[in-house]
Amino acid sequence: MPQIAQLAATYSSQIFWMLLTFGFVFFVIGLGMVPKVQSTVDARDKKIADDLDAAKASSAAADALEADWRAKENAARSDAQARLAAAKADAAKDREARLAAADAAIGEKLAAAEAQIEAGRGKALGEIEAVAAEAATDIVRRLAGAEVSSDAALQAVKAVI
Amino acid sequence: MHQFTIEPMFGTDHWAIGGYNIAFTNSAMWMVLAAVVIWAFVALGMKRQLVPGRWQMAVETMTGFIDNLLSANVGPEGKKFVPYVFSLFMFILCANLLGLLPLGVIGSHAFTFTSHFTATGVLAILSFSIVLIVGFARHGFHFFSLFVPHGTPGWLLWLIPVIELVSFLVRPFSLGLRLFVAMMxxxxxxxxxxxxxxxxxxxxxxxxxxxxxxxxxxxxxxxxLELLVAVIQAYVFALLTSLYINDAVNLH
Structure with missing residues:
Protein backbone atom coordinates (compact mmCIF):
# COMPACT_ATOMS: atom_id res chain seq x y z
CA MET A 1 0.00 0.00 0.00
CA PRO A 2 1.83 3.12 -1.23
CA GLN A 3 -0.08 5.29 1.25
CA ILE A 4 1.86 3.66 4.09
CA ALA A 5 4.96 2.51 2.23
CA GLN A 6 5.67 6.05 0.96
CA LEU A 7 4.48 7.82 4.10
CA ALA A 8 7.88 8.90 5.40
CA ALA A 9 9.06 10.09 2.00
CA THR A 10 5.94 11.96 0.87
CA TYR A 11 4.01 13.21 3.91
CA SER A 12 5.68 16.64 3.94
CA SER A 13 5.11 17.19 0.25
CA GLN A 14 1.50 15.99 0.53
CA ILE A 15 0.76 18.29 3.47
CA PHE A 16 2.52 21.25 1.86
CA TRP A 17 0.72 20.99 -1.46
CA MET A 18 -2.57 20.19 0.20
CA LEU A 19 -2.35 23.33 2.35
CA LEU A 20 -1.25 25.37 -0.65
CA THR A 21 -3.98 24.20 -3.04
CA PHE A 22 -6.74 24.10 -0.45
CA GLY A 23 -5.58 27.47 0.80
CA PHE A 24 -5.95 28.80 -2.74
CA VAL A 25 -9.41 27.25 -3.01
CA PHE A 26 -10.47 28.64 0.35
CA PHE A 27 -9.00 32.15 0.15
CA VAL A 28 -9.44 32.89 -3.55
CA ILE A 29 -12.60 30.95 -4.36
CA GLY A 30 -14.30 30.46 -0.99
CA LEU A 31 -13.65 33.91 0.45
CA GLY A 32 -13.22 35.84 -2.79
CA MET A 33 -15.81 34.51 -5.19
CA VAL A 34 -18.48 32.64 -3.23
CA PRO A 35 -19.72 35.74 -1.33
CA LYS A 36 -20.15 37.52 -4.67
CA VAL A 37 -22.16 34.62 -6.04
CA GLN A 38 -24.25 34.62 -2.88
CA SER A 39 -24.77 38.37 -2.99
CA THR A 40 -25.99 37.97 -6.58
CA VAL A 41 -28.46 35.33 -5.42
CA ASP A 42 -29.53 37.48 -2.47
CA ALA A 43 -29.95 40.52 -4.71
CA ARG A 44 -32.09 38.47 -7.09
CA ASP A 45 -34.19 37.06 -4.25
CA LYS A 46 -34.64 40.56 -2.87
CA LYS A 47 -35.60 41.89 -6.31
CA ILE A 48 -38.12 39.11 -6.76
CA ALA A 49 -39.57 39.71 -3.31
CA ASP A 50 -39.73 43.47 -3.95
CA ASP A 51 -41.36 42.96 -7.34
CA LEU A 52 -43.87 40.62 -5.80
CA ASP A 53 -44.62 43.14 -3.07
CA ALA A 54 -45.01 45.90 -5.65
CA ALA A 55 -47.31 43.69 -7.72
CA LYS A 56 -49.36 42.89 -4.63
CA ALA A 57 -49.60 46.57 -3.74
CA SER A 58 -50.63 47.44 -7.30
CA SER A 59 -53.21 44.69 -7.24
CA ALA A 60 -54.60 45.98 -3.94
CA ALA A 61 -54.67 49.53 -5.31
CA ALA A 62 -56.48 48.32 -8.43
CA ASP A 63 -58.96 46.46 -6.25
CA ALA A 64 -59.55 49.56 -4.14
CA LEU A 65 -59.93 51.63 -7.30
CA GLU A 66 -62.44 49.18 -8.69
CA ALA A 67 -64.40 49.11 -5.44
CA ASP A 68 -64.39 52.89 -5.41
CA TRP A 69 -65.57 53.04 -9.00
CA ARG A 70 -68.24 50.45 -8.26
CA ALA A 71 -69.50 52.45 -5.31
CA LYS A 72 -69.54 55.60 -7.42
CA GLU A 73 -71.35 53.84 -10.21
CA ASN A 74 -73.86 52.39 -7.79
CA ALA A 75 -74.44 55.84 -6.31
CA ALA A 76 -74.88 57.33 -9.79
CA ARG A 77 -77.21 54.55 -10.76
CA SER A 78 -79.38 54.93 -7.67
CA ASP A 79 -79.29 58.71 -8.12
CA ALA A 80 -80.45 58.34 -11.70
CA GLN A 81 -83.15 55.98 -10.62
CA ALA A 82 -84.32 58.38 -7.93
CA ARG A 83 -84.39 61.21 -10.45
CA LEU A 84 -86.29 59.06 -12.87
CA ALA A 85 -88.80 58.12 -10.21
CA ALA A 86 -89.17 61.77 -9.17
CA ALA A 87 -89.65 62.82 -12.77
CA LYS A 88 -92.19 60.10 -13.27
CA ALA A 89 -94.05 61.13 -10.15
CA ASP A 90 -93.93 64.77 -11.27
CA ALA A 91 -95.22 63.88 -14.67
CA ALA A 92 -97.99 61.78 -13.19
CA LYS A 93 -99.01 64.55 -10.85
CA ASP A 94 -98.95 67.08 -13.66
CA ARG A 95 -100.99 64.81 -15.85
CA GLU A 96 -103.51 64.24 -13.11
CA ALA A 97 -103.83 67.93 -12.53
CA ARG A 98 -104.32 68.63 -16.22
CA LEU A 99 -106.75 65.78 -16.50
CA ALA A 100 -108.67 67.11 -13.56
CA ALA A 101 -108.69 70.58 -15.06
CA ALA A 102 -109.79 69.25 -18.43
CA ASP A 103 -112.40 67.13 -16.71
CA ALA A 104 -113.73 70.13 -14.87
CA ALA A 105 -113.81 72.22 -18.05
CA ILE A 106 -115.58 69.46 -19.93
CA GLY A 107 -118.03 69.02 -17.03
CA GLU A 108 -118.72 72.70 -17.05
CA LYS A 109 -119.31 72.76 -20.78
CA LEU A 110 -121.48 69.69 -20.49
CA ALA A 111 -123.50 71.22 -17.71
CA ALA A 112 -123.88 74.42 -19.73
CA ALA A 113 -124.90 72.47 -22.81
CA GLU A 114 -127.33 70.41 -20.76
CA ALA A 115 -128.79 73.52 -19.22
CA GLN A 116 -129.11 75.06 -22.69
CA ILE A 117 -130.76 71.91 -23.98
CA GLU A 118 -133.04 71.87 -20.93
CA ALA A 119 -133.90 75.49 -21.50
CA GLY A 120 -134.49 74.84 -25.20
CA ARG A 121 -136.68 71.92 -24.41
CA GLY A 122 -138.63 73.87 -21.80
CA LYS A 123 -139.10 76.67 -24.28
CA ALA A 124 -140.10 74.25 -27.05
CA LEU A 125 -142.47 72.51 -24.67
CA GLY A 126 -143.95 75.86 -23.72
CA GLU A 127 -144.33 76.74 -27.39
CA ILE A 128 -145.89 73.33 -28.14
CA GLU A 129 -148.30 73.86 -25.23
CA ALA A 130 -149.18 77.30 -26.48
CA VAL A 131 -149.62 75.97 -30.03
CA ALA A 132 -151.63 73.00 -28.73
CA ALA A 133 -153.78 75.23 -26.55
CA GLU A 134 -154.42 77.55 -29.48
CA ALA A 135 -155.23 74.56 -31.66
CA ALA A 136 -157.48 73.12 -28.95
CA THR A 137 -159.28 76.46 -28.57
CA ASP A 138 -159.68 76.60 -32.28
CA ILE A 139 -160.95 72.99 -32.51
CA VAL A 140 -163.38 73.55 -29.63
CA ARG A 141 -164.64 76.74 -31.23
CA ARG A 142 -165.21 75.12 -34.59
CA LEU A 143 -166.75 71.87 -33.31
CA ALA A 144 -168.69 73.03 -30.28
CA GLY A 145 -168.88 76.70 -31.06
CA ALA A 146 -167.98 77.33 -27.52
CA GLU A 147 -165.50 79.86 -26.59
CA VAL A 148 -162.81 78.50 -24.29
CA SER A 149 -160.44 80.83 -22.61
CA SER A 150 -156.91 80.43 -23.53
CA ASP A 151 -156.01 79.82 -19.89
CA ALA A 152 -158.43 76.90 -19.57
CA ALA A 153 -157.20 75.48 -22.85
CA LEU A 154 -153.62 75.74 -21.60
CA GLN A 155 -154.58 73.93 -18.38
CA ALA A 156 -156.29 71.18 -20.30
CA VAL A 157 -153.35 70.78 -22.73
CA LYS A 158 -150.88 70.66 -19.79
CA ALA A 159 -153.00 67.97 -18.16
CA VAL A 160 -153.06 65.89 -21.35
CA ILE A 161 -149.38 66.31 -22.15
CA MET B 1 -1.41 -0.56 -6.37
CA HIS B 2 0.52 1.45 -8.92
CA GLN B 3 -2.31 3.91 -9.21
CA PHE B 4 -1.74 5.08 -5.62
CA THR B 5 2.01 5.57 -6.01
CA ILE B 6 3.25 9.09 -5.51
CA GLU B 7 5.99 10.13 -7.93
CA PRO B 8 7.83 13.43 -8.04
CA MET B 9 7.34 15.15 -11.38
CA PHE B 10 9.44 17.41 -13.57
CA GLY B 11 12.59 16.58 -11.57
CA THR B 12 11.41 18.44 -8.48
CA ASP B 13 12.20 15.65 -6.01
CA HIS B 14 14.96 17.69 -4.38
CA TRP B 15 12.65 20.63 -3.50
CA ALA B 16 12.61 21.15 0.24
CA ILE B 17 11.76 23.71 2.89
CA GLY B 18 13.65 23.48 6.18
CA GLY B 19 14.74 19.96 5.40
CA TYR B 20 11.21 18.82 4.59
CA ASN B 21 10.72 17.52 1.08
CA ILE B 22 8.05 19.37 -0.91
CA ALA B 23 8.50 17.76 -4.32
CA PHE B 24 5.82 18.60 -6.87
CA THR B 25 4.35 15.11 -7.19
CA ASN B 26 1.60 13.68 -9.35
CA SER B 27 -0.57 14.00 -6.27
CA ALA B 28 0.23 17.73 -6.04
CA MET B 29 -0.49 18.10 -9.73
CA TRP B 30 -4.00 16.71 -9.29
CA MET B 31 -4.55 18.97 -6.30
CA VAL B 32 -3.61 21.94 -8.49
CA LEU B 33 -5.85 20.58 -11.23
CA ALA B 34 -8.78 20.26 -8.83
CA ALA B 35 -8.22 23.82 -7.61
CA VAL B 36 -8.06 25.11 -11.19
CA VAL B 37 -11.23 23.22 -12.15
CA ILE B 38 -13.12 24.69 -9.19
CA TRP B 39 -11.76 28.14 -9.97
CA ALA B 40 -12.86 27.83 -13.62
CA PHE B 41 -16.25 26.47 -12.59
CA VAL B 42 -16.96 29.34 -10.22
CA ALA B 43 -15.32 32.00 -12.40
CA LEU B 44 -17.49 31.08 -15.39
CA GLY B 45 -20.56 31.49 -13.19
CA MET B 46 -19.55 34.94 -11.96
CA LYS B 47 -21.31 37.01 -14.62
CA ARG B 48 -23.67 38.10 -11.85
CA GLN B 49 -26.65 38.47 -14.16
CA LEU B 50 -30.08 39.07 -12.76
CA VAL B 51 -31.41 36.29 -14.95
CA PRO B 52 -28.75 33.56 -14.68
CA GLY B 53 -27.47 31.51 -17.57
CA ARG B 54 -26.98 27.77 -17.25
CA TRP B 55 -23.45 27.97 -15.87
CA GLN B 56 -24.29 30.71 -13.40
CA MET B 57 -27.32 28.65 -12.35
CA ALA B 58 -25.04 25.64 -11.70
CA VAL B 59 -22.64 27.66 -9.54
CA GLU B 60 -25.51 29.27 -7.64
CA THR B 61 -27.06 25.85 -7.10
CA MET B 62 -23.82 24.65 -5.50
CA THR B 63 -23.45 27.65 -3.20
CA GLY B 64 -27.16 27.47 -2.42
CA PHE B 65 -26.79 23.78 -1.59
CA ILE B 66 -23.99 24.47 0.92
CA ASP B 67 -25.90 27.45 2.25
CA ASN B 68 -28.96 25.28 2.87
CA LEU B 69 -26.83 22.56 4.45
CA LEU B 70 -25.35 25.02 6.92
CA SER B 71 -28.54 26.89 7.70
CA ALA B 72 -30.31 23.55 8.28
CA ASN B 73 -27.60 22.17 10.55
CA VAL B 74 -26.14 25.24 12.23
CA GLY B 75 -28.85 27.87 11.86
CA PRO B 76 -28.50 31.50 10.82
CA GLU B 77 -24.94 31.66 12.16
CA GLY B 78 -23.94 28.95 9.70
CA LYS B 79 -23.72 31.54 6.91
CA LYS B 80 -20.24 32.54 8.08
CA PHE B 81 -18.95 29.05 7.34
CA VAL B 82 -20.26 28.83 3.78
CA PRO B 83 -16.89 29.76 2.18
CA TYR B 84 -15.06 27.07 4.16
CA VAL B 85 -17.59 24.27 3.69
CA PHE B 86 -18.07 25.20 0.04
CA SER B 87 -14.29 25.01 -0.56
CA LEU B 88 -14.15 21.72 1.31
CA PHE B 89 -17.05 20.16 -0.56
CA MET B 90 -15.95 21.33 -4.00
CA PHE B 91 -12.31 20.38 -3.43
CA ILE B 92 -13.17 16.85 -2.33
CA LEU B 93 -15.83 16.47 -5.01
CA CYS B 94 -13.47 17.58 -7.78
CA ALA B 95 -10.66 15.39 -6.44
CA ASN B 96 -12.93 12.34 -6.33
CA LEU B 97 -14.41 12.94 -9.78
CA LEU B 98 -11.11 13.86 -11.45
CA GLY B 99 -9.63 10.68 -10.00
CA LEU B 100 -12.31 8.71 -11.83
CA LEU B 101 -11.48 10.17 -15.24
CA PRO B 102 -10.90 7.31 -17.68
CA LEU B 103 -7.48 8.61 -18.75
CA GLY B 104 -6.26 5.05 -19.20
CA VAL B 105 -7.67 5.09 -22.74
CA ILE B 106 -5.10 7.74 -23.74
CA GLY B 107 -2.23 6.02 -21.97
CA SER B 108 -2.13 8.21 -18.88
CA HIS B 109 -3.84 7.54 -15.58
CA ALA B 110 -5.67 9.70 -13.12
CA PHE B 111 -4.55 10.10 -9.53
CA THR B 112 -7.02 10.37 -6.68
CA PHE B 113 -5.29 12.30 -3.91
CA THR B 114 -8.30 11.77 -1.64
CA SER B 115 -7.25 8.12 -1.50
CA HIS B 116 -4.24 9.22 0.58
CA PHE B 117 -4.77 9.78 4.26
CA THR B 118 -1.95 12.33 4.26
CA ALA B 119 -4.24 14.48 2.10
CA THR B 120 -7.61 13.73 3.71
CA GLY B 121 -5.97 14.02 7.14
CA VAL B 122 -5.02 17.64 6.41
CA LEU B 123 -8.66 18.46 5.61
CA ALA B 124 -9.93 16.54 8.64
CA ILE B 125 -7.49 18.32 10.96
CA LEU B 126 -8.46 21.66 9.42
CA SER B 127 -12.14 20.97 10.10
CA PHE B 128 -11.39 19.77 13.61
CA SER B 129 -9.22 22.84 14.31
CA ILE B 130 -11.99 25.13 13.15
CA VAL B 131 -14.41 23.38 15.50
CA LEU B 132 -11.97 23.76 18.41
CA ILE B 133 -11.14 27.40 17.62
CA VAL B 134 -14.77 28.42 17.11
CA GLY B 135 -15.90 26.46 20.18
CA PHE B 136 -13.34 27.92 22.57
CA ALA B 137 -13.60 31.41 21.08
CA ARG B 138 -17.37 31.48 21.52
CA HIS B 139 -17.83 29.61 24.78
CA GLY B 140 -14.43 29.59 26.50
CA PHE B 141 -14.15 26.77 29.03
CA HIS B 142 -17.91 26.38 28.86
CA PHE B 143 -17.18 24.50 25.62
CA PHE B 144 -16.34 21.49 27.80
CA SER B 145 -20.03 21.22 28.66
CA LEU B 146 -20.23 19.60 25.22
CA PHE B 147 -19.04 16.45 26.96
CA VAL B 148 -21.96 16.42 29.37
CA PRO B 149 -25.13 16.01 27.28
CA HIS B 150 -28.46 17.23 28.60
CA GLY B 151 -30.20 14.80 30.93
CA THR B 152 -27.09 12.95 32.05
CA PRO B 153 -27.91 11.28 35.38
CA GLY B 154 -25.68 12.45 38.24
CA TRP B 155 -24.34 8.99 39.05
CA LEU B 156 -23.09 8.62 35.42
CA LEU B 157 -21.06 11.80 35.48
CA TRP B 158 -17.84 9.81 35.88
CA LEU B 159 -18.48 7.84 32.65
CA ILE B 160 -20.41 9.90 30.10
CA PRO B 161 -17.86 12.75 29.75
CA VAL B 162 -15.11 10.21 29.13
CA ILE B 163 -17.12 8.52 26.37
CA GLU B 164 -18.06 11.89 24.88
CA LEU B 165 -14.44 13.03 25.01
CA VAL B 166 -13.24 9.91 23.22
CA SER B 167 -15.95 10.20 20.56
CA PHE B 168 -15.02 13.87 20.14
CA LEU B 169 -11.33 13.09 19.76
CA VAL B 170 -12.01 10.32 17.27
CA ARG B 171 -13.79 12.77 14.93
CA PRO B 172 -10.76 13.93 12.91
CA PHE B 173 -9.65 10.34 12.39
CA SER B 174 -13.08 9.09 11.33
CA LEU B 175 -13.49 12.14 9.09
CA GLY B 176 -10.17 11.65 7.30
CA LEU B 177 -10.14 7.87 7.24
CA ARG B 178 -13.71 7.52 5.95
CA LEU B 179 -12.94 9.49 2.80
CA PHE B 180 -9.57 7.82 2.25
CA VAL B 181 -10.97 4.31 2.73
CA ALA B 182 -14.04 4.88 0.57
CA MET B 183 -12.03 6.26 -2.32
CA MET B 184 -9.31 3.65 -2.11
CA LEU B 225 -21.54 3.43 -8.21
CA GLU B 226 -18.13 5.06 -7.83
CA LEU B 227 -19.46 8.28 -9.33
CA LEU B 228 -22.18 8.18 -6.69
CA VAL B 229 -19.65 7.42 -3.93
CA ALA B 230 -17.49 10.33 -5.09
CA VAL B 231 -20.42 12.70 -4.59
CA ILE B 232 -21.65 11.09 -1.40
CA GLN B 233 -18.24 11.12 0.29
CA ALA B 234 -17.80 14.80 -0.49
CA TYR B 235 -21.29 15.42 0.87
CA VAL B 236 -20.63 13.35 4.00
CA PHE B 237 -17.43 15.25 4.69
CA ALA B 238 -19.23 18.59 4.31
CA LEU B 239 -22.23 17.38 6.32
CA LEU B 240 -20.16 16.06 9.22
CA THR B 241 -18.08 19.22 9.24
CA SER B 242 -21.25 21.29 9.44
CA LEU B 243 -22.57 19.08 12.27
CA TYR B 244 -19.32 19.51 14.19
CA ILE B 245 -19.45 23.25 13.57
CA ASN B 246 -22.99 23.16 14.95
CA ASP B 247 -21.64 21.57 18.14
CA ALA B 248 -19.05 24.32 18.41
CA VAL B 249 -21.51 27.13 17.71
CA ASN B 250 -24.58 25.93 19.58
CA LEU B 251 -23.21 23.39 22.12
CA HIS B 252 -25.77 20.64 21.43
Missing part, protein backbone atom coordinates in the same frame (compact mmCIF):
# COMPACT_ATOMS: atom_id res chain seq x y z
CA UNK B 185 -11.73 0.75 -1.77
CA UNK B 186 -13.60 1.79 -4.91
CA UNK B 187 -10.45 2.12 -6.96
CA UNK B 188 -9.09 -1.20 -5.72
CA UNK B 189 -12.37 -2.91 -6.52
CA UNK B 190 -12.23 -1.60 -10.07
CA UNK B 191 -8.61 -2.64 -10.33
CA UNK B 192 -9.34 -6.17 -9.09
CA UNK B 193 -12.22 -6.57 -11.52
CA UNK B 194 -10.16 -5.25 -14.43
CA UNK B 195 -7.39 -7.70 -13.55
CA UNK B 196 -10.06 -10.45 -13.69
CA UNK B 197 -10.96 -9.31 -17.20
CA UNK B 198 -7.33 -9.22 -18.40
CA UNK B 199 -6.16 -12.45 -16.75
CA UNK B 200 -9.23 -14.46 -17.76
CA UNK B 201 -8.95 -13.27 -21.36
CA UNK B 202 -5.28 -14.24 -21.35
CA UNK B 203 -6.17 -17.71 -20.06
CA UNK B 204 -8.32 -18.44 -23.10
CA UNK B 205 -11.51 -17.39 -24.92
CA UNK B 206 -13.68 -19.70 -22.78
CA UNK B 207 -12.40 -18.22 -19.53
CA UNK B 208 -12.66 -14.78 -21.03
CA UNK B 209 -16.33 -15.27 -21.86
CA UNK B 210 -17.12 -16.96 -18.57
CA UNK B 211 -15.30 -14.62 -16.18
CA UNK B 212 -14.12 -11.63 -18.19
CA UNK B 213 -17.47 -10.54 -19.66
CA UNK B 214 -19.44 -10.67 -16.36
CA UNK B 215 -16.58 -8.90 -14.59
CA UNK B 216 -16.61 -6.20 -17.26
CA UNK B 217 -20.37 -5.75 -16.90
CA UNK B 218 -19.89 -5.52 -13.14
CA UNK B 219 -17.18 -2.92 -13.67
CA UNK B 220 -19.59 -0.76 -15.66
CA UNK B 221 -22.07 -0.88 -12.80
CA UNK B 222 -19.44 -0.23 -10.17
CA UNK B 223 -18.08 2.71 -12.16
CA UNK B 224 -21.52 4.27 -11.90
Missing amino acids: AGHILLEVLSSFVINSANAGPGWGLMIGVPSFLLMIGISA
